[in-house]
Amino acid sequence: MDQIVALATPPLPGPLGIVRLSGPDLIASFGKVFSPFPESPTPRHAYLTCIVNPDGTPIDEGIVLFFRGPDSFTGEDVLELQMHGNLHSLRQIQNFLVSLGARPAKPGEFSYRAFLHQKMSLLKAESLNRMIQAPSYQSYLQGLNHFLSPSADPLSRLRDELVSLLAHFYVMVDHLDLPEEESPVLADLLSRMDQLLLKLSLMVRDQKKGLKRRSGFTVALVGHPNSGKSSLFNRILGETRAIVSTVPGTTRDVIEGRYPTSFGDVIFLDTAGIRTTDDPLEKEGIRMTRSLLKETSLVVFLRTPEDPSPVSLVHRGESITVLNKSDLLSKAALGELIGKLFPGTSLYPVSSRTGKGLPDLLGAIEERARVYYEGNSQDVQGGASRVRLDLLMRFQRSLRAARIPLSGGQLLESLHGLEQVRREWEDLFGIVSHQEVYDRIFSTFCIGK
Amino acid sequence: MIGGRLVNSWDVVVVGGGHSGIEAALAACRMGLRTLMVTLNIDLIGQMSCNPSVGGIGKGHIVAEIEAMGGAMGRLADMSGLQFRMLNTRKGYAVQALRVQTDRYRYRDLARRRLESFPGLSLRQGEVVGVERKGSRVEALVLHDETRISARSFVLTTGTFLSGILHQGFSTLEGGRAGDRASRRLSAPLSGELGLQLGRLKTGTPPRLSGKTIDWSKMVIQPGDEPPSFFSGQTRGLFYEGGQIPCHLTRTTARTSEIIRENLDRSPLYSGKIKGIGPRYCPSIEDKIVKFPDRDSHHIFIEPEGLGIDEVYPNGISTSLPVDVQEQIVGSIPGLERAVIMRPGYAVEYDFVFPDQLDHGLKVRHLDNLFLAGQINGTTGYEEAAGQGLVAGINAAACASGSSPWYPDRSLSYLGVMVDDLVTQSVDEPYRMFTSRAENRLSLRYHNADMRLSPVAIELGLLGEEEKQGFLRKMEEFSAGRAEVSRKVVGGKKALDQLRRPEVSFDDLFEKDLSGMSSWPASWKIAFESEVKYEGYIQIHDSRSPLSGDTPIPGSVLEEMVPGISNEMMLRLRRANPKTFYEALQVKGVSPGALEALRMRLKLQKLSHDI
Numbered sequence A: 001m002d003q004i005v006a007l008a009t010p011p012l013p014g015p016l017g018i019v020r021l022s023g024p025d026l027i028a029s030f031g032k033v034f035s036p037f038p039e040s041p042t043p044r045h046a047y048l049t050c051i052v053n054p055d056g057t058p059i060d061e062g063i064v065l066f067f068r069g070p071d072s073f074t075g076e077d078v079l080e081l082q083m084h085g086n087l088h089s090l091r092q093i094q095n096f097l098v099s100l101g102a103r104p105a106k107p108g109e110f111s112y113r114a115f116l117h118q119k120m121s122l123l124k125a126e127s128l129n130r131m132i133q134a135p136s137y138q139s140y141l142q143g144l145n146h147f148l149s150p151s152a153d154p155l156s157r158l159r160d161e162l163v164s165l166l167a168h169f170y171v172m173v174d175h176l177d178l179p180e181e182e183s184p185v186l187a188d189l190l191s192r193m194d195q196l197l198l199k200l201s202l203m204v205r206d207q208k209k210g211l212k213r214r215s216g217f218t219v220a221l222v223g224h225p226n227s228g229k230s231s232l233f234n235r236i237l238g239e240t241r242a243i244v245s246t247v248p249g250t251t252r253d254v255i256e257g258r259y260p261t262s263f264g265d266v267i268f269l270d271t272a273g274i275r276t277t278d279d280p281l282e283k284e285g286i287r288m289t290r291s292l293l294k295e296t297s298l299v300v301f302l303r304t305p306e307d308p309s310p311v312s313l314v315h316r317g318e319s320i321t322v323l324n325k326s327d328l329l330s331k332a333a334l335g336e337l338i339g340k341l342f343p344g345t346s347l348y349p350v351s352s353r354t355g356k357g358l359p360d361l362l363g364a365i366e367e368r369a370r371v372y373y374e375g376n377s378q379d380v381q382g383g384a385s386r387v388r389l390d391l392l393m394r395f396q397r398s399l400r401a402a403r404i405p406l407s408g409g410q411l412l413e414s415l416h417g418l419e420q421v422r423r424e425w426e427d428l429f430g431i432v433s434h435q436e437v438y439d440r441i442f443s444t445f446c447i448g449k
Numbered sequence B: 001m002i003g004g005r006l007v008n009s010w011d012v013v014v015v016g017g018g019h020s021g022i023e024a025a026l027a028a029c030r031m032g033l034r035t036l037m038v039t040l041n042i043d044l045i046g047q048m049s050c051n052p053s054v055g056g057i058g059k060g061h062i063v064a065e066i067e068a069m070g071g072a073m074g075r076l077a078d079m080s081g082l083q084f085r086m087l088n089t090r091k092g093y094a095v096q097a098l099r100v101q102t103d104r105y106r107y108r109d110l111a112r113r114r115l116e117s118f119p120g121l122s123l124r125q126g127e128v129v130g131v132e133r134k135g136s137r138v139e140a141l142v143l144h145d146e147t148r149i150s151a152r153s154f155v156l157t158t159g160t161f162l163s164g165i166l167h168q169g170f171s172t173l174e175g176g177r178a179g180d181r182a183s184r185r186l187s188a189p190l191s192g193e194l195g196l197q198l199g200r201l202k203t204g205t206p207p208r209l210s211g212k213t214i215d216w217s218k219m220v221i222q223p224g225d226e227p228p229s230f231f232s233g234q235t236r237g238l239f240y241e242g243g244q245i246p247c248h249l250t251r252t253t254a255r256t257s258e259i260i261r262e263n264l265d266r267s268p269l270y271s272g273k274i275k276g277i278g279p280r281y282c283p284s285i286e287d288k289i290v291k292f293p294d295r296d297s298h299h300i301f302i303e304p305e306g307l308g309i310d311e312v313y314p315n316g317i318s319t320s321l322p323v324d325v326q327e328q329i330v331g332s333i334p335g336l337e338r339a340v341i342m343r344p345g346y347a348v349e350y351d352f353v354f355p356d357q358l359d360h361g362l363k364v365r366h367l368d369n370l371f372l373a374g375q376i377n378g379t380t381g382y383e384e385a386a387g388q389g390l391v392a393g394i395n396a397a398a399c400a401s402g403s404s405p406w407y408p409d410r411s412l413s414y415l416g417v418m419v420d421d422l423v424t425q426s427v428d429e430p431y432r433m434f435t436s437r438a439e440n441r442l443s444l445r446y447h448n449a450d451m452r453l454s455p456v457a458i459e460l461g462l463l464g465e466e467e468k469q470g471f472l473r474k475m476e477e478f479s480a481g482r483a484e485v486s487r488k489v490v491g492g493k494k495a496l497d498q499l500r501r502p503e504v505s506f507d508d509l510f511e512k513d514l515s516g517m518s519s520w521p522a523s524w525k526i527a528f529e530s531e532v533k534y535e536g537y538i539q540i541h542d543s544r545s546p547l548s549g550d551t552p553i554p555g556s557v558l559e560e561m562v563p564g565i566s567n568e569m570m571l572r573l574r575r576a577n578p579k580t581f582y583e584a585l586q587v588k589g590v591s592p593g594a595l596e597a598l599r600m601r602l603k604l605q606k607l608s609h610d611i
């Protein structure tokens, strides 16, 4: 395993910026960059020190913490450098560490190492990720709960049922010494399998539902090209923009930005412009936007005095219409236009250039976000994620396949299928040991003559 | 020369004349090596310490494998059998297995005669009390009478005897089992001189009763199969005139539970006096009452101990309670109200060697020529002991003659499952075989044991000429039969396809046609039919193998500790440095368990990248 380095705080100016290193023999490789710093630092001791260039000039002063593997997050040596949150100095520190042999970490690599060194199960790592990405405090709490006690995760409880199901099969094939009235029969196995399948299909359904609103309350900005979508997006998120990421997979990347409110994040999506056209390529773009809209909570349609026609797109979900570039018209002309074009509808005249009208618009959006988060505070059990959905569906498929022979009385063929399921689950949960299944058998049945 | 006597020198020396020692000695001797068996009491070779029966689910599978490799257990059980029952007949062919009630006296007698019939095999009564080691080799064993016995390789099969202590209430007695003295002095050199790590286990046995004092009318009779099937294809019938001897079924009562609860304070198990861990699947009656207080009754099977022998074995009331309590317990059971106890039940605590110190040939890893087999490795049961004896005997012989070891494959045999479980996972309670332990259950069938293992046995030289020819003939008939069935059409449909259906049996195909195949022995028909029936699943199993062979193994994976792969396996993998999972499969001496762990590790890596 090599040594990896990454910035643990967002790349934004702030009081603190944390750089983390993980890997073997960190002190030998990097101890020399700190001054002063002991040759063998005490683990978990906070050292106030400078990080210095080879020529002795300081890069920054900060707190350095050392965790000796395996007693660390990743299970390897970890160094945590709490420096000042200046992007340039932080970049310089990272480059410096890389020049000494560290490799920039891939996304999620610290958790991955924790998983490899058995500090965390995959399930736990996944909860951690969900926790960090949670769009609201409610769903954060849920992630935290599963992170702190993985057995609370409904997925672990399913595992429990798998163990139980296996135990029943094993008792049936291996323990003929049970009195007849206690030994499970085919019908018991069938009904257990069906219960598990039912539970699974409910979980799959919830996951699918949950995935749609996975990222919380989403708002898509839709309008003709040049209607000012990007400008509005930047205006709203300008100072507060926390994370801006590009989500690949559409003809034009969708830009995503989070606007935090007290109820939860509002996630704005800036989409490709929509124009009335016969161009097949652009039609494709429209199609993509439309499918994106299915998954958004709210659509904001932008119109402008320059081209007040609506986009040719039918949307049945919730929407708001704004008239952007309202600064182009005088107050009177604006009133006239609105009266002419949008009689009786609620319309938000705004200007992304001057910021006029924005508070009203944001107020309206926030109100909808509040309703959304309060209504959805009972989030999907266990939270939703692609990984979970995939696993559940795989499990469901294999379990269904295992059930087929059982309904024809072919016990062993069905058990064989069930053991395939077990393998698939082991990929997520770790080995389901024979010992564990037998512990279940002994706690359920009075085995042995 | 020691003490003026000539040194006693052999190719292979087997210590112990239990079920494990018998197979070990026979295997070594059949492989052409001069073999000596040393045991505490020659009269008690092949003694059944506990119940008078051989086989059962999982255990019977092992016996079939021993039989397929020319071992003794199957035939000894056949030739001393009083009752034969094929178990699990309604649950699918792969979990069927034979169980035989035996005449324990005859079994013992036949075992000894069988050993004596081999010119290359000698017996010696005595107690091994010391070992001589030079570097990583064991040079010689020392007996209580100071005889020094040297050999090229050694197999230890001391069963329940190592520092054995018998418990009955609070009275304790040194002993290997009732009536036998313990092997008291050997534990120390094993842990000292040989550096083996020992642990302590316990097991128990019920009181034996006098049959003539039992009221049989209050019990349910349990007859054997008619006609009986046998472990060996060479067995022709019962060893005596007349029918099979039945077992009888009765149950404990509420009164039994009461008696036990009232006397728990006198139980060495519950007072903490017994420290060794017992087998959960052979619990004592006191265990059953304490752990399942809601159950008002537990089964008891009364099994015959021998033909014309009055003594019987009540299976289900193993106990270490004091004798007066045992009397009360027996008296509380329907049919046993007036039953006389001939030998009280007891528990035995004994030393065992943690088996993760062994390799897949059951050789002690850090020594060149010492093998361990049987209960000394933390297992329980005659069949498990015998199976290991066979493996250790083969490898001790290979070691003595300088040929390469044989590691039974977990995907091909229960022997392989057992050995792999023992050496990779060790034990924390006595190990017993179950079909649930074999992930390849559908292929490891009682009825195809010979097809799986006789070819290996032939290669190793374990089969006599006659057995070998018999097996080859069977294989020829099978492939001819296969060709015939492939051509056959019944009712306008392909016979082979029909046979795949669960409800169609072999005999259904041959209803109207009395060709050669229809007169096959029943066991052949089952073997043939089950092969066809499971084919589809076994193929699916292979093709669905959840990790494709060309999955790359990043170099870094081999540098870390992969959970579930022992250091030794890891070293082998590192040396071979496989680049793909397929290459890893080819590396010699890497256990299937380790490959499974590697497979998991690679899959986890893939998965976590997808998060």
Ligand SMILES: Cc1cc2nc3c(=O)[nH]c(=O)nc-3n(C[C@H](O)[C@H](O)[C@H](O)COP(=O)(O)OP(=O)(O)OC[C@H]3O[C@@H](n4cnc5c(N)ncnc54)[C@H](O)[C@@H]3O)c2cc1C
Binding pocket: B015, B016, B017, B018, B019, B020, B021, B038, B039, B040, B041, B044, B045, B047, B048, B049, B050, B051, B126, B127, B128, B129, B157, B158, B159, B160, B161, B162, B176, B177, B178, B182, B183, B186, B203, B204, B205, B282, B346, B347, B348, B373, B374, B375, B376, B379, B380, B381, B382, B385, B386
């Ligand atoms: C009280 C009791 C209860 C049991 N209960 C069960 C049960 O419930 N279920 C079950 O499956 N199995 C049970 N068994 C276990 C079963 O008997 C054993 O698993 C099986 O016999 C083990 O075979 P083995 O060959 O390893 O050892 P054993 O059959 O014990 O044979 C050991 C042999 O080694 C010889 N020996 C030992 N030490 C020396 C020495 N120093 N020098 C020379 N020879 C030596 C002995 O003379 C003996 O011949 C029980 C056994 C006992 C004693």
Ligand SMILES: Nc1nc2c(ncn2[C@@H]2O[C@H](COP(=O)(O)OP(=O)(O)O)[C@@H](O)[C@H]2O)c(=O)[nH]1
Binding pocket: A223, A224, A225, A226, A227, A228, A229, A230, A231, A232, A273, A324, A325, A326, A327, A328, A350, A351, A352, A353, A354
């Ligand atoms: N006057 C005025 N111009 C604007 C306003 N919003 C955007 N624009 C201008 O309109 C043009 C297109 O804006 P842009 O945000 O790129 O539109 P998009 O293609 O919808 O993303 C740019 O030149 C902007 O400066 C506004 O509120 N008032």
